[in-house]
Amino acid sequence: TVDGDRLWRSLMELAEIGAYEDEQTGLRGVRRLALTDADAEGRRKLVSWMEEAGLTVRVDAVGNIYGHRAGTVPDAPPVMIGSHIDSVATAGAFDGCLGVLGGLEIVRTLNERGITTRRPLMIAAFSEEEGVRFGTDMLGSAVAAGRIPLEEAYALTDADGLTFGDELARIGFAGPHGVRLDPSPYAYVECHIEQGPLLFRSGTDVGVVTGTQGISWQEIVVYGHAAHAGATPTEMRADAGLVAAEIVRHLRTMVDSGDYGRLRATVGHLTLHPGDTNIVPARADLKVDLRNPDEECMVRAEEHLARYLDRLQETQNGLRITTRRMARTSPVAFDGRLQKIAVREAEALGLTHSSILSGAGHDAQEMAAVCPAVMVFARGEYDGISHSPREYSTVESCARAINLLAATTLSLADE
Amino acid sequence: TVDGDRLWRSLMELAEIGAYEDEQTGLRGVRRLALTDADAEGRRKLVSWMEEAGLTVRVDAVGNIYGHRAGTVPDAPPVMIGSHIDSVATAGAFDGCLGVLGGLEIVRTLNERGITTRRPLMIAAFSEEEGVRFGTDMLGSAVAAGRIPLEEAYALTDADGLTFGDELARIGFAGPHGVRLDPSPYAYVECHIEQGPLLFRSGTDVGVVTGTQGISWQEIVVYGHAAHAGATPTEMRADAGLVAAEIVRHLRTMVDSGDYGRLRATVGHLTLHPGDTNIVPARADLKVDLRNPDEECMVRAEEHLARYLDRLQETQNGLRITTRRMARTSPVAFDGRLQKIAVREAEALGLTHSSILSGAGHDAQEMAAVCPAVMVFARGEYDGISHSPREYSTVESCARAINLLAATTLSLADE
């Protein structure tokens, strides 16, 4: 078993990089968006820890960081343990970091015990998993898995128009290595906090993840007409802000209708232009996040939304609505054999466990396209809240999940 | 009659200061928010024009600019011609500037003809009439009229936390003169573009303004909880963005109900925090603009909104809503005698005219508290659209309205 305290100290030390005081909650959170200076500092810290642990570090052209540990069979495809260290704007210390630092902790433990696995191990930290800066989540792993071309990733822009490619070069993490994994890993394993309430509410130790739901992100831009808020008769307005509000409401109606299975819908981003008190908004930008464990339901929800936007445009005088796809993934089922191994190892460790479908997207769903993959979940406190400075787990919960990750990894690495 | 071409040239020259290319419309607009560098440059231009026209320029402690022209009775209370030169973020060339530069054009014409009026004339440009930067409209004239204390104005902050007082000092327009008008003007006259469709649709030359409707501005902040958009069950959310959308929708329902007379309601400003695609918004900031020509209806609308927000807070789990008043004025009726003079002069000039209640707020409504006041409206093109780069008037429409302003002014100045 791993050293839970050492793991915890590493988590807390990494969380200092990009730490901020959250005004609303009074808590200390983490803000380490991909390819910012804070992310660069976090990456340098990770690389130095990897090197201290004897790993051979390689950075690829999309900024993914790989730490390699030799096995007794040198050319065997490695078992990869991965996740990410970039964060959203209001994050805690665990999302992504637990998986990467958990992998590092496994290596440290193996080093102490003088254990060499048959297959090589590879610890991976993928770029821009969150997708909040450049608009596409799981970006680094999607490029490594060949789903998204490197050039497409390079061309993505942030809110200031800076490209992923330029920012990666700026922070010095446009590595010399090709993005393709050659050989493909033998297997991919990832530990992540659950980010949902199931383990917490049922008091279960760990989760074995069956798969991930589909994700559909799109940007909607509503164009109306700027006009004077006091002097413009209501019936003459083309109010982009009001239309945006209708769209936000309508999405919730779609969820509540039950017509689209277990649809979740969120508008996390909404801006009005010009944004002045006495100007009817000329334009509204929304980013819509749809989730669905069922692909057929997701497609129907997307089609319904598109038709709704068309109708809205027609009913409102002088209004124009455009949409742009940002990210789209289908539901992914993790490898059945690997899930069984994780369950077996959880039982061997005496951990209570349950099978969980992930609500969030993860790098594992991208790696599942190139090799068998599986994930384990650590329990989060406070109903597993995440993407919030309230995100929290305990030393024990983290250690339990990383012990399960270690056992699963070792089992696969000795196959 | 004034020189309409010279007036037009001054309008176009001032519009170069703070000019911007509007992406959405492809038009050239004006963005000269109060106490920005562009506003400072506009102010300097105005002061130089006033001095060239022989006016004695005085700047008061709130940044109002007054240009004084002596009369034959030196100590008589002056007739004041005023408006503003600050703009909203998506403005045209006319809002405010027509009134100030129209006053200047009257002075230039009197100079050419060698005419001295009995009473002195005063051309006024008031600070932050738009209210979009520091949150309170008609701020300079409200301070001059004694409704808002100078210290209160100084303490107002913009979106970056900069205070009105500091910014006024920074641009060098915190003048040495007291804000109180001593003596009070004999009368106040203002010309403005209509900013509404009535003159345009009926093809009428000019408007004589009967008064202004009430204005109620408040900031609403909705506090929810940041959470993961994919992993958080719908029923566990406290989504500040969704609640903000409900509020925007509800305001329109209030307007459509007819229960609050001729209420207009606009949410021109709405921001979500942290504003990331996959985070349920933790907080939403809205600025609500209510207008009503009837004070009783306005009060009922405000009370209803307050109760609605209370209820909303109670029905939603973990939600908190705060409100803060930004600006509030009651409807103002302009002086009956001055309206009659304006109507008489319009007829003497052979202009078609109609009486109009102003939809927008104006400095004249503040000055009406210290002296008889009246306004005339110039016709705007394209349904009188304003607070938009599409705002437009013609050389002829502007000249007609300024001729009426001149005749009204001269009539009063010789009383």
Ligand SMILES: NC(=O)NCCC(=O)O
């Ligand atoms: N685990 C996680 O927060 N991933 C970010 C991508 C998503 O929005 O689900």
Ligand SMILES: NC(=O)NCCC(=O)O
């Ligand atoms: N005339 C004008 O645009 N005034 C600004 C104040 C308001 O919002 O009515």
